[in-house]
Amino acid sequence: MSTNSVSTAEPIARLIEELNKLPGIGPKSAQRLTYYLLRAPANEVGALADAIKNLKEKLTLCSSCLNITDSDPCAICRDEERDRTKICIVEEPIDILPLERTKKYKGLYHVLHGVIAPTDGIGPDELKVKELLSRLNDGLVTEVILATNPNLEGEATAMYIQRLIAPLGIRVTRLARGLPYGGDLEYADDVTLSRALEGRQEM
Amino acid sequence: MTAPRVYQTEAIIIKRIKLGEADRILTLYTPELGKLKAVAKGTRRPQSKLGGHVELLTHSRLMLARGRNLDIITQAQTINNFLPIKDDLERISHGLYIAELVDSFTGEHIEDHRLFDLVLETLQQLSQAEDCEPILRYFELHLLDHLGYRPQLQQCTECNSILKPETNFFSPNHGGVLCHNCGFHEPAARPLSLNALKVLRLWQNCDYATSRRVKITPELGTELEQVMREHIKYLLEKQLKSTAWLDKLKREIQQT
Numbered sequence: 101m102s103t104n105s106v107s108t109a110e111p112i113a114r115l116i117e118e119l120n121k122l123p124g125i126g127p128k129s130a131q132r133l134t135y136y137l138l139r140a141p142a143n144e145v146g147a148l149a150d151a152i153k154n155l156k157e158k159l160t161l162c163s164s165c166l167n168i169t170d171s172d173p174c175a176i177c178r179d180e181e182r183d184r185t186k187i188c189i190v191e192e193p194i195d196i197l198p199l200e201r202t203k204k205y206k207g208l209y210h211v212l213h214g215v216i217a218p219t220d221g222i223g224p225d226e227l228k229v230k231e232l233l234s235r236l237n238d239g240l241v242t243e244v245i246l247a248t249n250p251n252l253e254g255e256a257t258a259m260y261i262q263r264l265i266a267p268l269g270i271r272v273t274r275l276a277r278g279l280p281y282g283g284d285l286e287y288a289d290d291v292t293l294s295r296a297l298e299g300r301q302e303m
Numbered sequence: 304m305t306a307p308r309v310y311q312t313e314a315i316i317i318k319r320i321k322l323g324e325a326d327r328i329l330t331l332y333t334p335e336l337g338k339l340k341a342v343a344k345g346t347r348r349p350q351s352k353l354g355g356h357v358e359l360l361t362h363s364r365l366m367l368a369r370g371r372n373l374d375i376i377t378q379a380q381t382i383n384n385f386l387p388i389k390d391d392l393e394r395i396s397h398g399l400y401i402a403e404l405v406d407s408f409t410g411e412h413i414e415d416h417r418l419f420d421l422v423l424e425t426l427q428q429l430s431q432a433e434d435c436e437p438i439l440r441y442f443e444l445h446l447l448d449h450l451g452y453r454p455q456l457q458q459c460t461e462c463n464s465i466l467k468p469e470t471n472f473f474s475p476n477h478g479g480v481l482c483h484n485c486g487f488h489e490p491a492a493r494p495l496s497l498n499a500l501k502v503l504r505l506w507q508n509c510d511y512a513t514s515r516r517v518k519i520t521p522e523l524g525t526e527l528e529q530v531m532r533e534h535i536k537y538l539l540e541k542q543l544k545s546t547a548w549l550d551k552l553k554r555e556i557q558q559t
Contacts, residue, residue, distance in 0.1 A: 124323070218396060218545035219318065219403045225551075252359040252395060259392040263555075280349035289355025290384050 112138070164235065166211045166228050168193045176209060183207045188245040189232065189261065191215050191254065199247065207245070210235065215248060216257045224260060232261070236268055243271040250277045309368045312336060313382065315422055316361050317402035321347070328373065329357055331365070332405055332422060337413040341367055341374045353379045360385055360398045362423060387430040396552055397435045400545045401425055401442060407539055408450055418449045428511050436524050441506050441514045443531045448507070452538055455479030456504050461489075471495050473530050475537030493533065499526045 108116075112134055119130035137145050161167070162174035165187075169175070176182065176196075186207030190196055193211050212227045235241070244265055248254035262272045278296035279288055288296070317338075318330035325347040331339050345351045356363050356379035366378035388394040405422055409415070425442045432438055447453055458465055459482035460474070472486020473479070473495040480500065486492040502523065506514050519527070536542050 216548070218399045218548035219406075221544035221547065223548045223551055252389060252399075255389060256392055256395045259395075263392070283350045284352070287352035287354075289358070290381050291355045291358070291386060291389065294386065 165209045166213065166231060167196060167209060181206070184240055185242040186245065187232075187235070187241050187243075188247050190247050191249060191257075195247065195249075205245075207243075212248070212257070215253045216260060217253050227257075229261065229264070233264065236265065236270060241270060243273060246272065246274045250275075306369065309366060309377065311364065311366050313419075314363055314365050315402075315419075315426070316357055316359050316363070317406050319343075319357075319359060325351075327357075329376070330406060332409070332419060334416045334419040335414055337415055338406070338409045338411050339374070340411070341365075341376050342370065343376045343379075355384070356381045358384075360388060360395075360402060360426065362426070383427075385426050385430050388426065393435060393552065394429055396545070396549055397439055398426065398429055400439065400543065400549060401429070403543050403545050404443070404446060404535070407541075407543065408446060415449065418446070421445055421449065424511060428515075432515065434519075436528065437506075437514060437517065437519055438511075440527050440531055441511060443535065444503065444507050447534070447538070452478065453507070454503070454534060456500065456507060459485055461485035466500070468497055470497060471500060473534075475534045493530070495530060496523070496526060498523055499530065502527065503530070 115134045115137070116127070116130045119125050119133050120127055122130075125133070137148075158170045159168050160170075160172055162169045162172055162177055164173050164177045167174050167176065171178075183206045186205075187210050188199065188205060188207055189210050189212060190199070191212055191214065193213075196209055196211070199205055199209075210228070210232050212229065212232075214222055214227050216223060216227070236244070244261075246258040246261060248257045258274055262274075265272050276295075276299050277292065278299055279285070279292065285293075312331075312333045312335060314331035314333045316329050317332050319327045322328045322342065325345050327343045327346050329341055329343050331341060333339065343353050343357045346353050346357055353376060355361070357365075357376060361381055362383040362385070364380045364382055365376050367374040368377050385398070388398045401422065405418075409418070421442070425438060428438045429435055444454070454473075455478055458480075459471075460477040460479045461481055462485055464482050466480060466482055469483060471483055471494075472481040472489065472492035474481050474486065474489055474492035476491055477489075480486075480495060481489055481492050486494075502517055502519070505517065532546065
């Protein structure tokens with residue numbers, strides 16, 4: 101930022117510039133954060149700097165489920181209590197959080213790190229699909245749960261993986277698609293409602 | 304008179320990218336306004352009232368409010384969700400290819416009712432057909448037609464001679480066919496079988512119903528695909544991204 105370089109000290113200008121690159125942080129917010137940090141106690145600033153540094157240095161991908169982890173295998177894959185016959189397939193590491201929050205699922209995960217998006221040039225070779233297939237080779241897994249997002253690319257990815265796994269004789273299931281809790285029937289689209297009707301259950 | 308703050312339009316959603324936490328920028332293809340980009344707020348939340356109404360390859364009626372930069376979608380109601388396309392991996396892939404074609408060949412805010420109708424009809428055909436390939440070829444031909452790139456298939460583009468019933472040539476940079484003599488010396492031209500020429504000529508001048516009556520062998524289908532793909536690549540000066548996926552899908556089906 102050339103406007104800062106004349107009047108502000110170089111370290112300040114540099115931090116403003118770096119913060120400005122973050123999503124949702126404009127030049128003004130970047131300035132405010134920088135001057136806040138300048139006045140904050142040294143240990144607090146040090147803790148933030150360490151946390152940012154560790155983010156890239158200590159984290160790797162779990163060699164089994166490809167979740168982001170600080171220890172390989174990750175905490176979920178290491179956990180002896182978990183059901184090793186089930187694998188839940190998600191698009192991104194962040195998708196594991198809401199599933200874990202339910203406390204209903206005790207199996208393992210597999211992170212694809214993306215979704216098939218033909219118009220962006222992303223196919224299965226750009227995703228962690230090969231890793232999934234080699235995981236299924238040990239014969240331990242009896243069910244694969246497809247938890248990709250319920251949109252066009254998510255569905256396409258689910259259908260594609262289903263097609264790959266089907267010959268292996270492993271049960272493939274898909275998370276139910278239907279009406280969201282706290283939603284309103286009036287605003288439901290036809291695809292969601294059709295799926296909700298197809299998947300209706302005895303009460 | 305200033306433009307009204309809100310307006311309504313029909314639209315087919317041909318592309319969407321993520322914006323911020325839960326929003327999306329959609330690329331719409333509309334009859335009156337051509338292609339345009341608009342913001343759909345909150346559509347990535349499960350409770351979004353727009354949600355499925357603005358999903359890719361959906362035909363919807365939209366209400367938009369003029370924004371400072373991009374317009375904002377305030378209401379949406381599905382007209383046709385093309386469910387049969389969304390239930391089938393091949394059809395999804397073909398649908399996305401069509402969307403990419405439309406996105407690549409059209410400019411923003413250029414009104415084209417006929418092209419809109421063609422896209423709509425193509426998606427309808429795609430929902431019903433068993434074999435999707437001929438629909439893609441028909442769409443490619445007629446898309447080029449609309450945009451003024453209609454391939455010349457009647458006579459040689461070099462010497463104007465009437466084509467003989469034999470293997471001729473197709474050359475993207477001539478915008479059509481070359482007779483055997485002219486094409487033979489043209490390095491960029493590729494051979495075009497008599498059957499392929501006949502089918503292309505027929506499709507160029509008929510409607511969807513008639514086009515589906517033609518029986519296409521796998522070899523002929525591949526030839527037609529290659530001809531059209533080269534032509535499109537020449538016009539756009541790039542390969543469409545979704546073709547790689549279409550090829551992969553086709554290869555894997557042949558293996559099983």
